[in-house]
Amino acid sequence: MTDLLKIMEALADRGRREEPPVVDVSSRVVLRLRSEVPRPAWPMVFVASSAVVAAAAVLILSFPFIEMLTDPWSAFFVIAANVVP
Amino acid sequence: MAEAVSEKDRLDITASLDGDGEAYRQLVQRYQGQVAAQMWRFTRDPVVLEELVEDVFVEAYFSLKGFRGRAPFLHWLRRIATRVGYHYWKSKARRREREEPLTETILELTVAPDNRTSSEAAEAVFELFARLPASDRLVLTLFYLEECDTEEIASRTGWNRTLVKVRLHRARKKLKGILNDSSAGGW
Secondary structure, three states: OHHHHHHHHHHHHHHHOOOOOOOOOHHHHHHHHHHHOOOOOOOHHHHHHHHHHHHHHHHHHOHHHHHHHHOHHHHHHHHHHHHOO | OOOOOOHHHHHHHHHHHOOOHHHHHHHHHHHHHHHHHHHOOOOOOHHHHHHHHHHHHHHHHHHHHHOOOOOOHHHHHHHHHHHHHHHHHHHHHHHHHHHOOOOOOOOOOOOOHHHOOHHHHHHHHHHHHOOOOHHHHHHHHHHHHOOOOHHHHHHHHOOOHHHHHHHHHHHHHHHHHHHHHHHHOOO
């Protein structure tokens, strides 16, 4: 039995000297990563320009409220004139 | 990042993390030979070998943020490679259980090691270890073929040293049993 183990160890010694097949997977890895790495759902330029447009819209819509703060009486009359038939 | 990592690797890792595919390609080209040599212990099929090496580098990329640089990049890669190879063996064993019973391969250890080429010797040891469960196979492969001590096996597998020693002891015992059975079978 000991002899068999010794033979196995000697085989392992010899097996370690084996040259593995040459591989080149660099292109495959990069290609696979390009397909697997999640990209942002929206391009950043699109997100930024949308944010600017949204901010401008909010500002325009809030003008009457700003006016209400600076000149409450005139704002009140304007709103009242629009509401009362 | 500590000095354990070479300047070249450090630059390529940083660039890869910034999404530079070319930098990662450089890293793959630098280490694929050593990783392939390690994965060759897990398969004897050149096609599967390529797939395993590829899996190692893809997994490494997704774990790259966690690389702290306390050890050389190759050491870190070897741990991932061990994990990939071990999972490959486990999934292969599960498939084999479902699909086909294990066929007995004839071991011919009686031919003196000196009369074999290194490929034949590696093939014989591979076939012999393939008769064992994946965890035993892994610990024996790392010990006999990769020449790792228990500390290195623990580092590569993520098992603690006591567990490695226990597994190595049990795996050797099973190996002796297999050699004994095969010997009684008349080879």
